[in-house]
Amino acid sequence: MDGNAWGLLLQGAWTTAWISGVSILLGVFLGLVVALLRLAKIPFLDQLLGAYISLARATPLVTLILFIFLSGPTLGINLNRSTAAIMALTLNTTAFNAEIWRSAFNNFSKEQREAAMAVGMTPWVYFRRIMLPQTVITSLPNLVNEMSFLVKGSPAIAVIGIVDLTRVTNRISAVTYDPLPPILAAGALYMAMIGLLVWGQRIAERKANRLAM
Amino acid sequence: MPEQPEVSIRNLSKSFDGIEVLRDVDLEVKSGEVVSILGSSGSGKSTLLRCINWLETPDRGEIRINGERIGLQDKTQKPMSRRELAKVRTQLGMVFQSFNLWPHLNVLRNVTEALIYVQGLKKSDAVERAMAFLHKVGMAEKAASYPATLSGGQKQRVAIARALAMQPKVMLFDEPTSALDPELVGEVLSVMKDLSSEGYTMIIVTHEMDFARNVSDQVVFLEKGIIIEKSAPEIFFHSPRSERVRRFLELDKVV
Numbered sequence A: 001m002d003g004n005a006w007g008l009l010l011q012g013a014w015t016t017a018w019i020s021g022v023s024i025l026l027g028v029f030l031g032l033v034v035a036l037l038r039l040a041k042i043p044f045l046d047q048l049l050g051a052y053i054s055l056a057r058a059t060p061l062v063t064l065i066l067f068i069f070l071s072g073p074t075l076g077i078n079l080n081r082s083t084a085a086i087m088a089l090t091l092n093t094t095a096f097n098a099e100i101w102r103s104a105f106n107n108f109s110k111e112q113r114e115a116a117m118a119v120g121m122t123p124w125v126y127f128r129r130i131m132l133p134q135t136v137i138t139s140l141p142n143l144v145n146e147m148s149f150l151v152k153g154s155p156a157i158a159v160i161g162i163v164d165l166t167r168v169t170n171r172i173s174a175v176t177y178d179p180l181p182p183i184l185a186a187g188a189l190y191m192a193m194i195g196l197l198v199w200g201q202r203i204a205e206r207k208a209n210r211l212a213m
Numbered sequence B: 001m002p003e004q005p006e007v008s009i010r011n012l013s014k015s016f017d018g019i020e021v022l023r024d025v026d027l028e029v030k031s032g033e034v035v036s037i038l039g040s041s042g043s044g045k046s047t048l049l050r051c052i053n054w055l056e057t058p059d060r061g062e063i064r065i066n067g068e069r070i071g072l073q074d075k076t077q078k079p080m081s082r083r084e085l086a087k088v089r090t091q092l093g094m095v096f097q098s099f100n101l102w103p104h105l106n107v108l109r110n111v112t113e114a115l116i117y118v119q120g121l122k123k124s125d126a127v128e129r130a131m132a133f134l135h136k137v138g139m140a141e142k143a144a145s146y147p148a149t150l151s152g153g154q155k156q157r158v159a160i161a162r163a164l165a166m167q168p169k170v171m172l173f174d175e176p177t178s179a180l181d182p183e184l185v186g187e188v189l190s191v192m193k194d195l196s197s198e199g200y201t202m203i204i205v206t207h208e209m210d211f212a213r214n215v216s217d218q219v220v221f222l223e224k225g226i227i228i229e230k231s232a233p234e235i236f237f238h239s240p241r242s243e244r245v246r247r248f249l250e251l252d253k254v255v
Helices: A003-039 A045-058 A061-074 A081-106 A110-118 A123-160 A167-176 A180-210 B045-052 B082-089 B107-117 B123-136 B152-165 B182-197 B209-215 B233-238 B243-254
Strands: B007-016 B019-029 B034-038 B060-065 B092-095 B170-174 B201-205 B218-223 B226-231
Touching: A003 A045, A003 A081, A003 A123, A003 A167, A003 A180, A045 A081, A061 A081, A061 A123, A081 A123, A110 A123, A110 B082, A110 B092, A110 B152, A123 A180, A123 B107, A167 A180, B007 B045, B019 B045, B019 B218, B019 B226, B034 B045, B034 B209, B045 B170, B045 B201, B092 B152, B107 B123, B107 B152, B123 B152, B152 B182, B182 B201, B182 B209, B209 B233, B218 B233, B218 B243, B226 B233, B226 B243
Parallel strands: B034 B201, B034 B218, B092 B170, B170 B201
Antiparallel strands: B007 B019, B007 B060, B218 B226
């Protein structure tokens, strides 16, 4: 592999990283919002969100990406490829994250809630100061797991013509006729990305352990 | 005019799944009074205490703290908003059987959290007040520790400081020593005894007979959701009117 090939590879890695990164951030936040809306058990909205979660979890990523990218023009919206990819990844990961948040909230201790109510905390203050800080820590392993699934599933975005870290290896080997080196390099770069996520999780957990939880 | 009671409970009734846990309970607690609520388990005594600050919603009846209604709007009889309810609750401090400290916050922050985010105190003022109350319960040296590192007795003293720091009008204790190892009961009871001599109004659900005898002004005995005896401790422990209380006290002597 020459310098040019490495340049292409890193470009592909960057595409994978930023599209995944944006989707992860959106997905964690929107998952939290969906979980909270579902906890509020608002009629109709609750069923709607429940249906969305089942649907999003059952749809293959490639299908979802194609659907979003191709349905855009029909609805008169001109989506560029990256936006369509981010939308699809976010829709998918939000559904899984919502279930992770929801189970953490449902399992949260009733006693701590009563102590908060007894000192006159409003539900919002209780959520913000008592429940959320602890559920972030307990949900983190599952959330990071879901993040790494997203990164590993991200090659699906190549189906609408985005040249991501997997797709780019094809391009390189089409020139060099030697597919193994770029694939191995891509594998190493994926491992580096996942490693970064897991490393971040460890630091957060160590911080939590220092709090003697 | 007689003095307005600090807590007044009238016709309080509560059922769980069709089983009546409290039936037409009336109780008045005057300012500075210590009331012990006794009864065998399942008698409804914890439910009664939890109704006072609306952690359980009664089916019927009314509760007033210093004349102010809790739970329902006085005029419309409609439930209070959660914000209104939270405001009334700041007049009541509660101590739980299982301490219910917040494990992600250290001792100091367990006490300051509500001072800052409920009462709106400046952080420095909150810390100052919290340290004063931690000192009172003998936990000032542990201010930086996390709950997981404390003994049960220490946890309960922190929980007492957390409730006291809000400067409530009434303190509610729900079996505060029942989850403690026997050798740790004394430290918690001695803090509570100090509070009673300082004139705090206290309602205590307890199994500690000696404590009830020596510290309370009024002893209430609940049986199947009904108050069957309500008297001064001298009368309650020496010449109770009801046969049921006599049996309860005898059992206690045997054990």
